[in-house]
Amino acid sequence: MTLHRADTLGGRAAIAGIGATAFSKDSGRSELKLAVDAVHAALDDAGLRPADVDGLVTFTMDTSPEITVAQAAGIGELSFFSRVHYGGGAACATVQQAALAVACGLADVVVCYRAFNERSGRRFGSGVQQREPSAEGAALGWMLPFGLLTPASWVAMAARRYLHTYGLTPEAFGQVAVTDRRHAARNPAAYFYGKPITLADHAASRWIVEPLRLLDCCQETDGGQALVVTSVERARTLRRKPAVITAAAQGAGRAQEQMTSFSRDLTGLPEMGAVARQLWRTAGLAPADIDVAILYDHFTPFVLMQLEEFGFCAPGEAAGFVAADTLPLNTHGGQLGEAYLHGMNGIAEAVRQVRGSSVNQAPGASRVLVTAGTGVPTSGLILGADG
Amino acid sequence: MTGRQDRVRDEAARSDDLYARLRRFEGRPAATAGVGKDPVNLPMIRHWCEAMGDDHPAYRGPDAVAPPTMLQAWTMGGLSGHTDRSPDYDALFALLDGAGYTSVVATDCEQEYLRPLRPGDRITFDAVIESVSDRKTTKLGTGHFVTTRMDVHAGGRLAGTHRFRILKYAPARAGGRPPRAEPPRRPRPVINRDNAGFWDGVAAHTLLIQRCTGCGRLRLPWLPGCVDCGAQEWDTVEAGGAGTVHSYVVMHHPPFPAFDPPYAVALVELAEGVRMVSNVVGVAYDEVRIGMPVRLEFLRVDEELELPVFRAGVAAEGSVATGGGEG
Numbered sequence A: 001m002t003l004h005r006a007d008t009l010g011g012r013a014a015i016a017g018i019g020a021t022a023f024s025k026d027s028g029r030s031e032l033k034l035a036v037d038a039v040h041a042a043l044d045d046a047g048l049r050p051a052d053v054d055g056l057v058t059f060t061m062d063t064s065p066e067i068t069v070a071q072a073a074g075i076g077e078l079s080f081f082s083r084v085h086y087g088g089g090a091a092c093a094t095v096q097q098a099a100l101a102v103a104c105g106l107a108d109v110v111v112c113y114r115a116f117n118e119r120s121g122r123r124f125g126s127g128v129q130q131r132e133p134s135a136e137g138a139a140l141g142w143m144l145p146f147g148l149l150t151p152a153s154w155v156a157m158a159a160r161r162y163l164h165t166y167g168l169t170p171e172a173f174g175q176v177a178v179t180d181r182r183h184a185a186r187n188p189a190a191y192f193y194g195k196p197i198t199l200a201d202h203a204a205s206r207w208i209v210e211p212l213r214l215l216d217c218c219q220e221t222d223g224g225q226a227l228v229v230t231s232v233e234r235a236r237t238l239r240r241k242p243a244v245i246t247a248a249a250q251g252a253g254r255a256q257e258q259m260t261s262f263s264r265d266l267t268g269l270p271e272m273g274a275v276a277r278q279l280w281r282t283a284g285l286a287p288a289d290i291d292v293a294i295l296y297d298h299f300t301p302f303v304l305m306q307l308e309e310f311g312f313c314a315p316g317e318a319a320g321f322v323a324a325d326t327l328p329l330n331t332h333g334g335q336l337g338e339a340y341l342h343g344m345n346g347i348a349e350a351v352r353q354v355r356g357s358s359v360n361q362a363p364g365a366s367r368v369l370v371t372a373g374t375g376v377p378t379s380g381l382i383l384g385a386d387g
Numbered sequence B: 001m002t003g004r005q006d007r008v009r010d011e012a013a014r015s016d017d018l019y020a021r022l023r024r025f026e027g028r029p030a031a032t033a034g035v036g037k038d039p040v041n042l043p044m045i046r047h048w049c050e051a052m053g054d055d056h057p058a059y060r061g062p063d064a065v066a067p068p069t070m071l072q073a074w075t076m077g078g079l080s081g082h083t084d085r086s087p088d089y090d091a092l093f094a095l096l097d098g099a100g101y102t103s104v105v106a107t108d109c110e111q112e113y114l115r116p117l118r119p120g121d122r123i124t125f126d127a128v129i130e131s132v133s134d135r136k137t138t139k140l141g142t143g144h145f146v147t148t149r150m151d152v153h154a155g156g157r158l159a160g161t162h163r164f165r166i167l168k169y170a171p172a173r174a175g176g177r178p179p180r181a182e183p184p185r186r187p188r189p190v191i192n193r194d195n196a197g198f199w200d201g202v203a204a205h206t207l208l209i210q211r212c213t214g215c216g217r218l219r220l221p222w223l224p225g226c227v228d229c230g231a232q233e234w235d236t237v238e239a240g241g242a243g244t245v246h247s248y249v250v251m252h253h254p255p256f257p258a259f260d261p262p263y264a265v266a267l268v269e270l271a272e273g274v275r276m277v278s279n280v281v282g283v284a285y286d287e288v289r290i291g292m293p294v295r296l297e298f299l300r301v302d303e304e305l306e307l308p309v310f311r312a313g314v315a316a317e318g319s320v321a322t323g324g325g326e327g
């Protein structure tokens, strides 16, 4: 059973620096080098030196260990290091881990990072055809002989049921794609800078896995992103305006699987519902208080379900909610438009919104919601302006 | 368009897609910063000359040089194998293997000699995947040529290059049939101690659902304990075979060797209330629908694998097959 009370982590740490490499289709660098470059960029942004760092957090999926990043980045002893599992579901949880360490005094400056050559190297979209007979492998093994082999296909199974339940057509997903690409078109760092799309473009794009079209699926990316977490007090002394971690939460649902939770109601994301309840409780906020939402969008349908899980709209109404454009959404262009950095680039955008430096700045934004990978055990953050 | 034309078109598309993926390996390292196991040395030169029957005086005596054709010999990994192969090179081979091009034959090599190698020279080398050809059909079979270029350095200076071409191919069948890859096999189920009983059931043409003996909850996929009550004791019930399509997808991209897109994959809800991913047979990929009644049968996929699948349009015997899709 998940918590039914506010936690005490909220407001005790802040994101003080963000840094990324270029987002590309072929970085020409190792994944380790991407990680180090991103860590250095984030430290520069914060006005800190590698020697100030005493904690590192990444994803279990990352190929660059904390100790190797520390060696290659000029970071010395570490007193805290941790990794979070479940693919992109780890993104916001890396920040939660860092905040926990800072709040408990285990470390003073913790850098969260994720870097990969996910386009030029091993592509997730190329699918899975075999797994080891571990518990994790066996869970996915039920899908493989029948040809359900890709992340798009696992999402599509839920997406089809969602459309059926609410009497919608696949064009409903186009609202998310158009919104993301509109924002990406104004973001020079985005892969799709200067390339907005229309609903007609979406509807004309080819099928990947019905009911998902090409323009429902994110771009596989080479790149790295890092975030510097420290105490709110320390952050106030640094170069940038702190983005306070107002609330941070993880969630896994009942009978949770990784992308293939097919025994439950397919029209929602209960793990994100658990994250939402905890974020609202700890922050003492409600959907109407949120200025900008950065919702994980490796595939469009789960953006709709997240809006519903967080209570921005009623179940089945999210496509209309996105079309109405009342909540600034994925203002960096999302993973559909900017880059697929396993959600970490979305956290950086949430920080920019709090700082007032987004290319698609929401005027006066002071409370920003950001989420991690969907369909997997996941996490979320509410970031706020200081004071 | 006929089914055959469809298939030809799909094959062409799949081949194009594979070729695009193969070409991405061009320019990537095949081996990086390799070091010759031994410096250039007189004993190896002597053995080589004896084996080749080459008694040229330049390869003997105090001012001996190594025969230029020994260029590759100085880079070889010995009996321990090609430990210097890069992950890219392995990934390229894995991609070709996965596409059915499982055989390999060396076709030719070219060498250029820039300066002679002398005893005592320390050898280092780097190799790059220079090119991958489009799909070619040869007498051996159909496949792709892979050319690697190795730059051999002595004392940090380029001494020569060694260009090596192989064919990764699917062997042509005996009996004069047109060369084609063996039909690739479907991915295997992942079987372990916790779910082996399910697959034993499939082998006996039964679909076994676990039942918690603590609370009676039915369970599929198989796990050692119950999500409702945590009890570890269970028995099985045999599914009656009736089900409905709870959801489905149509797979278009990317192609997989064992499947012929577009094809449908369904999430079937059994009359007992549990669900499983499977295929719907007896209906076209674009005719699968949510709520469609289906009935269990067993499909022999290859000599090793049998799968529980569901035939469309066969209403359940003695049960109501309408509401199940709305669970």
Ligand SMILES: [Zn+2]
Pocket (backbone or CB within 6 Å): B212, B213, B214, B215, B216, B217, B226, B227, B228, B229, B230, B231
């Ligand atoms: Zn039970």
